[in-house]
Amino acid sequence: MTKAADGGLRHRKKALMRQQLQQHALRLFLSQGYEATTVEMIATAAGVSHMTFFRYFPTKEDVVLADEYDPVLVARLAARPPTEPIWEKLRHAVLEGLAPLPAEAYAVLLQRTRLIFTVPALRARQWDQQHATEALILAALGYPTGERTAWVLVAAGLATLTTALSIWAEQDDVSALPNIINTAFDALLKGRLPYE
Amino acid sequence: MTKAADGGLRHRKKALMRQQLQQHALRLFLSQGYEATTVEMIATAAGVSHMTFFRYFPTKEDVVLADEYDPVLVARLAARPPTEPIWEKLRHAVLEGLAPLPAEAYAVLLQRTRLIFTVPALRARQWDQQHATEALILAALGYPTGERTAWVLVAAGLATLTTALSIWAEQDDVSALPNIINTAFDALLKGRLPYE
DNA sequence: CTCATTTTTGTTATTCACTAACATTTGTTA
DNA sequence: TAACAAATGTTAGTGAATAACAAAAATGAG
Structure with missing residues (x-):
């Protein structure tokens, strides 16, 4: 059975990545503006591809609104x-x-x-x-x-x-x-x- | 001097086109759904290009909300x-x-x-x-x-x-x-x- | 530790809304 | 009818979002 409790490495990494994406996004939005910041930039700043971004947040807006x-x-x-x-x-x-x-x-x-x-x-x-x-x-x-x-x-x-x-x-x-x-x-x- | 009063042909055509776009849009949205209808389809239905659509309505949403x-x-x-x-x-x-x-x-x-x-x-x-x-x-x-x-x-x-x-x-x-x-x-x- | 399984990620291609630049047509005025 | 202005078309591009499949990483069992 595959049942990694909350403390599993996977869970921790996911939570961290989510937080990283949000922090980088907020930083970039505040410094360069929302429209001027592409999802690609946020993903790159967090060290992932844009697909990963969209797997954590369904839209660019949600990274702020969540x-x-x-x-x-x-x-x-x-x-x-x-x-x-x-x-x-x-x-x-x-x-x-x-x-x-x-x-x-x-x-x-x-x-x-x-x-x-x-x-x-x-x-x-x-x-x-x-x-x-x-x-x-x-x-x-x-x-x-x-x-x-x-x-x-x-x-x-x-x-x-x-x-x-x-x-x-x-x-x-x-x-x-x-x-x-x-x-x-x-x-x-x-x-x-x-x-x- | 360029001063075509409200009755000018240009004005009438513009008002008509606007109305046409709105009517076709609403018809298509109701019959096929909003997301399933592209701006291209609306424009084509009204007999114009998609650029003309955006000259009348800044976004796809505005054709309904105006x-x-x-x-x-x-x-x-x-x-x-x-x-x-x-x-x-x-x-x-x-x-x-x-x-x-x-x-x-x-x-x-x-x-x-x-x-x-x-x-x-x-x-x-x-x-x-x-x-x-x-x-x-x-x-x-x-x-x-x-x-x-x-x-x-x-x-x-x-x-x-x-x-x-x-x-x-x-x-x-x-x-x-x-x-x-x-x-x-x-x-x-x-x-x-x-x-x- | 190792291997098969599951989850997560990357790559690539595609759609669609929207913008910009420039050429073309069409209405207007003289 | 000629000259001008306004509206439209064409083309090319950006960026958000999705889909399909390949690659990599974590997990659990033996």
């Missing part, structure tokens, strides 16, 4: 008190997921976020990914897919979150993200501009 | 009573823009909407376009770009609208759109799931 935050968010959401309103669940789940990150991670995340919001191809794919998470979140909250009211609320909540990210990307305080998120959700809850 | 609804929406938004809350302005501006459309237009719009939500490349670009309209809407409402509270509210409102479109695309009543939009905005205004 992230591991969704499962964390889902777990946190499910752990929130059931009576809490959706938007509060979302707000706090995100903040809780962000809190344990080391300061350095924020800097990288900000760089990545700026890149994504700057490059049209990345931006478009990012929106699409985000809407794909809607289904995940609805499931995590225990709503059947198709529950329209909950769907609308989750979509609005996610839009708020993205707007917060967008605002974060446009200013220079790396540590401002939690505050921005809170302000954004406060605005959503008031929701009555111009009056009141 | 629409003329944004200016209408902006005009309606600006005409709403200033004291009305943002989400109500948005809801009614959209409904007013939709009302004068002939029944046939709805059928076409539904087809197009389904295509967009089905094809990943179109979906992604659509989200991106939508977020681009945020700026337009903010301007139409008289908020300076960067007004964060209004930004959040507009983003949430647009997300609601898109969710309504998504729901519309997944059912079979062509005439249900206004009702779905109303229900979606009602949900947004309640915004307090699970309790209250």
Whole structure:
């Protein structure tokens, strides 16, 4: 039987290669621009052929967009008190997921976020990914897919979150993200501009 | 002086060609699928070369996504009573823009909407376009770009609208759109799931 | 350790979206 | 009808993505 546990050499090499590709890609994108960097260049920088690149990432975009935050968010959401309103669940789940990150991670995340919001191809794919998470979140909250009211609320909540990210990307305080998120959700809850 | 008014033969031919390209594209996409249809095929069907296609539409996606609804929406938004809350302005501006459309237009719009939500490349670009309209809407409402509270509210409102479109695309009543939009905005205004 | 098996990688060729340069046709104006 | 401007065709090229097959590396068994 062929069953190399997680510690197998193969597994380690794969994880390493994936990381290498991502790091070289990000470095090249930031220094020369996204379009000016070909997949060939990234692969060569990582010491492999372009085919290997595409075996790790289905598209050039995915090398930037691949992230591991969704499962964390889902777990946190499910752990929130059931009576809490959706938007509060979302707000706090995100903040809780962000809190344990080391300061350095924020800097990288900000760089990545700026890149994504700057490059049209990345931006478009990012929106699409985000809407794909809607289904995940609805499931995590225990709503059947198709529950329209909950769907609308989750979509609005996610839009708020993205707007917060967008605002974060446009200013220079790396540590401002939690505050921005809170302000954004406060605005959503008031929701009555111009009056009141 | 070269000044062929709107009625010039050139203008008419250009408008016609644009329409031809869009119609053939939509027809081919619906019958054979989006990816299975090449730009070459569309161009040939319209009796031109692929270069001409790209002179009318910058990308293959744009031949589906190009629409003329944004200016209408902006005009309606600006005409709403200033004291009305943002989400109500948005809801009614959209409904007013939709009302004068002939029944046939709805059928076409539904087809197009389904295509967009089905094809990943179109979906992604659509989200991106939508977020681009945020700026337009903010301007139409008289908020300076960067007004964060209004930004959040507009983003949430647009997300609601898109969710309504998504729901519309997944059912079979062509005439249900206004009702779905109303229900979606009602949900947004309640915004307090699970309790209250 | 060695050999057969499985997984991963490289090579090569191909498709398709999209761009650039230049020649050609077609509408417009005098 | 001649001169000009705008739209189109032709051709060649780049780069992302896929497919098919050959080569190399890791794994497990004996």
